[in-house]
Amino acid sequence: MNISFPEPTITPITKPFWNSIEQKKFTLQQCENCEQWIFYPRAHCPHCFGNRLTWREATGKGRLKTWSVVHRAGHPAWQSLTPYAVGIVELEEGPSLLTHLLIREKELRYQLPVEISYHVLNERQLPFFKREEGES
Ligand SMILES: [Zn+2]
Structure with a gap:
């Protein structure tokens, strides 16, 4: 029996992460305001609540x-x-x-x-x- 594996749940916020993984690149969001790295992907920085988050290779x-x-x-x-x-x-x-x-x-x-x-x-x-x- 061939049961398929469940797919990751991809949302507009997590899509850049999965696009990078497809190219074997590991990226995380980094806050432009407080410079903290963030995972899981989200719209606001959990440290300073800034919303200028940039995807960077980690x-x-x-x-x-x-x-x-x-x-x-x-x-x-x-x-x-x-x-x-x-x-x-x-x-x-x-x-x-x-x-x-x-x-x-x-x-x-x-x-x-x-x-x-x-x-x-x-x-x-x-x-x-x-x-x-x-x-x-
Ligand atoms: Zn921040």
Whole structure:
């Protein structure tokens, strides 16, 4: 049986993020007023409420803050990939994001350096995070 994976929900505010991901570029909004980096995408800066937010390329690197190993997926398509890990990555730029981790369970540890890794699913590039290359 071939069950398709659920698509990301794309809105006018998150569209620039997904357009960049399609080109394997990791971008975040940065506030022109207070210079804070922002994720998830939104219309106003959560720090100063300014509305001059600019999309800029980010490092795609961060550290693992917390994680969970999934044995029973919330969607049948993901069930074929279990067990897999999801976690919160604190990006070098400051914001944290929830992501699918391409890291073996026994290698998961607090503050593990991670970086973005792009993979095609349903003919769409999707962002995952893996161990940072060269990190021991
Ligand atoms: Zn701001």
